[in-house]
Amino acid sequence: MNYNWNWMVFWEMAPDGVHTYMGTLIQGLYWTVGVSIVAWCIALLVGGIVGVFGTTGNAWVERFCAGYVELFRNVPLLVQMFLWYFVFPEVVPARLGEFIKTADPAWSTFWTAAVCLGLFTSSRIAVQIQAGIRALPAGQPMAATALGLTRPQVYRYVLLPLTVRMILPPMASEALNLIKNSSVAFTIGLLEITGAARSMQEFTFQIFESFAAATVLYVAINIVVVLLMRYLEKRLSVPGFIGQPR
Amino acid sequence: MHGFDFEIIIRTAPYLFTVGLMFTLKLTVLSTIGAIILGTLLAIMRLSSNRAVSAVAGGYVNLMRALPLILIIFWFYFLVPYIVGWLTQAGRPIAVGGFTSALITFTLFEAAYFCEIVRAGIQSVPRGQLDAGYAIGLSFRQVMSYVVLPQAFRKMTPLLLTQVIVIFQDTSLVYVLSLTDFLGAANNVAQRDGRLVEMFVFAAVVYFLISYAASRSVKMLERRSNAAGA
Numbered sequence: 001m002n003y004n005w006n007w008m009v010f011w012e013m014a015p016d017g018v019h020t021y022m023g024t025l026i027q028g029l030y031w032t033v034g035v036s037i038v039a040w041c042i043a044l045l046v047g048g049i050v051g052v053f054g055t056t057g058n059a060w061v062e063r064f065c066a067g068y069v070e071l072f073r074n075v076p077l078l079v080q081m082f083l084w085y086f087v088f089p090e091v092v093p094a095r096l097g098e099f100i101k102t103a104d105p106a107w108s109t110f111w112t113a114a115v116c117l118g119l120f121t122s123s124r125i126a127v128q129i130q131a132g133i134r135a136l137p138a139g140q141p142m143a144a145t146a147l148g149l150t151r152p153q154v155y156r157y158v159l160l161p162l163t164v165r166m167i168l169p170p171m172a173s174e175a176l177n178l179i180k181n182s183s184v185a186f187t188i189g190l191l192e193i194t195g196a197a198r199s200m201q202e203f204t205f206q207i208f209e210s211f212a213a214a215t216v217l218y219v220a221i222n223i224v225v226v227l228l229m230r231y232l233e234k235r236l237s238v239p240g241f242i243g244q245p246r
Numbered sequence: 247m248h249g250f251d252f253e254i255i256i257r258t259a260p261y262l263f264t265v266g267l268m269f270t271l272k273l274t275v276l277s278t279i280g281a282i283i284l285g286t287l288l289a290i291m292r293l294s295s296n297r298a299v300s301a302v303a304g305g306y307v308n309l310m311r312a313l314p315l316i317l318i319i320f321w322f323y324f325l326v327p328y329i330v331g332w333l334t335q336a337g338r339p340i341a342v343g344g345f346t347s348a349l350i351t352f353t354l355f356e357a358a359y360f361c362e363i364v365r366a367g368i369q370s371v372p373r374g375q376l377d378a379g380y381a382i383g384l385s386f387r388q389v390m391s392y393v394v395l396p397q398a399f400r401k402m403t404p405l406l407l408t409q410v411i412v413i414f415q416d417t418s419l420v421y422v423l424s425l426t427d428f429l430g431a432a433n434n435v436a437q438r439d440g441r442l443v444e445m446f447v448f449a450a451v452v453y454f455l456i457s458y459a460a461s462r463s464v465k466m467l468e469r470r471s472n473a474a475g476a
Contacts, residue, residue: 002338003328074457075450076415079429083450086442176312183314187422194317207324214317222312 009206010213021200025213028196032221035114035192036179042118043125043178050122051129052155065126072123077116077184084116085109085188105189113185121178128170132163165236172229179221193217251441255448258435266431267452273348273427274414280353281413282406285360290390292365303361310358315419322351323423344425348417356413363405367398404468411460415453428452 010022019027054065072080089097100108136159144158186195197214201207291303310318326347327339334340342350371394379389399406418429426434429449436445 070458070461071454074415074454074461076418076429076453078418078421079446079450079453082429082433082442082446086436087446090443180312180314183316184419186316194314194320197317198320201320201324211317211321211324215313215321218313218317219309 003208005209006206007209009200009204009209012204014200015203021204021210024191024196024200025193025217028191028193028214029217029221031110031190031192031195032179032182032217035110035117035185035190036175036182038111038114039117039121039178039182040175042115043121043174045122046119047122047125048129050126051133052160054126054130055133056151065130069123069126072120077120077181078187080120081113081116081184081188084112088112106191109185109188109190112188113182113190117178117181117185120181121174124174124177125171128167128174129163132167133159135166136162162238165238168229168233168236172225172233175229176222176225179225180218250447251444254435254439254441254444262428262431262435262448265426266428269345269426269430270414270417270428273345273352273417273420274410277349277352277356277417278410278413280349281356281360282364284353284357286364286395288357288361289364289368292361293368307358307361310355311362315355315416316422318355319348319351319419319422322354323347326350344420344423348420348423348425352413352417356409356416359409359412360406363402363409364398367402367405368394370401371397400471403471404464407464407467408461411457411464414460415457418453 010025011020013019014021014024016024050065050068053061054069056062075083089100091097092100100112140158140162141154144154149157182192183194185192186198189195191199193214197210200213201210204210288303288307291299292307294300294303326342330336330340330342331338375393375397376389379393384392417427420427421429421433424430432445432449436442
């Protein structure tokens with residue numbers, strides 16, 4: 001087949017006149033990692049709150065938390081991205097909308113993507129935390145209450161420390177999903193890895209080299225996250241459960 | 247915001263549903279069928295005692311699961327014409343339509359996810375079932391298709407259906423190829439008439455209603471089959 005391979009293309013100058021194509025891909029890597037980290041913090045915070053309040057026993061609060069989860073799980077991520085990017089600035093008070101629309105486009109897409117990915121992921125984390133708390137033996141909160149701990153203390157000192165350590169494996173796969181999902185931010189113009197590879201492909205016509213580079217970068221990130229999580233799991237796993245390293 | 251224009255939704259609804267949603271549903275159903283068949287084959291390969299066979303299947307599944315769907319969509323969009331050209335000895339890339347390309351992509355990509363579901367399903371079948379099948383003289387193929395897979399599929403039906411809802415939502419990503427799925431159709435109208443707020447909110451509502459109804463049905467089905475099995 002007559003496809004002209006040219007692996008040297010990575011050292012050619014990109015249209016921005018500053019970086020080589022290799023440089024733009026590395027920049028893409030930074031954007032992917034950056035947006036994923038910010039989104040992960042948002043997801044942990046919001047998902048943690050929604051997850052905890054989803055188990056408090058108050059029917060209305062639990063219903064609200066369930067509704068939150070359903071809302072974010074049943075709308076495709078790409079549609080959510082468009083809602084945050086195109087619709088959100090139109091429906092908020094005019095001054096805030098104007099501020100978003102006139103901000104530096106690279107950063108406004110970054111924050112939009114981070115919030116969108118963060119809230120999307122938070123609904124998944126909330127589900128994991130709820131399932132983790134419910135999976136604990138009922139004797140745990142009872143014993144804690146019998147000791148005289150208040151409700152917040154039961155969660156703070158007994159339920160959450162156990163839950164967090166037990167749901168690490170599903171959290172690891174949520175983190176990997178988040179990194180993969182960050183590629184959707186390319187549709188609103190964030191030049192993360194997929195976006196950088198796509199623009200390189202459009203300028204150079206070296207289709208397979210561009211996407212091969214993106215593939216290598218994603219696989220590398222995956223390996224790093226898997227190793228990191230494996231280390232955390234080893235450090236934090238709860239003694240006495242199956243899967244505990246001896 | 248200058249008032250929500252419901253009229254444009256009513257006016258464009260026939261286009262959105264008959265062209266857009268039709269494309270989305272067709273892609274969802276066909277790629278689900280393809281992905282379940284391929285995923286089952288991959289799962290059997292992964293559980294094979296032949297090291298090389300299980301390594302090939304495992305490598306494929308892990309690679310697919312490590313990459314974002316958008317990147318895979320781009321890969322296959324450009325790769326498939328070359329493969330078709332090579333298979334037909336044409337000596338040049340053969341253009342395949344956008345729908346075909348998307349269908350191939352989703353089948354190959356989602357097969358990796360179905361493989362993991364089916365593998366867990368097969369592993370949940372007691373080993374004695376397999377041995378009993380062999381003991382009465384069934385071949386590997388017969389044991390799989392008459393004994394193991396029927397039990398495995400019954401156990402994993404809720405997971406399979408949940409994955410179908412995921413595929414339904416994922417098909418919106420064909421937007422990056424400018425295809426006219428439901429979101430693509432909504433986007434066409436939004437860009438043409440400058441009605442982004444209305445169209446994207448409407449798209450979100452429709453996706454939500456379909457996914458929510460589907461996931462509620464899966465939950466009900468699960469509860470009923472649990473009750474029946476108990």
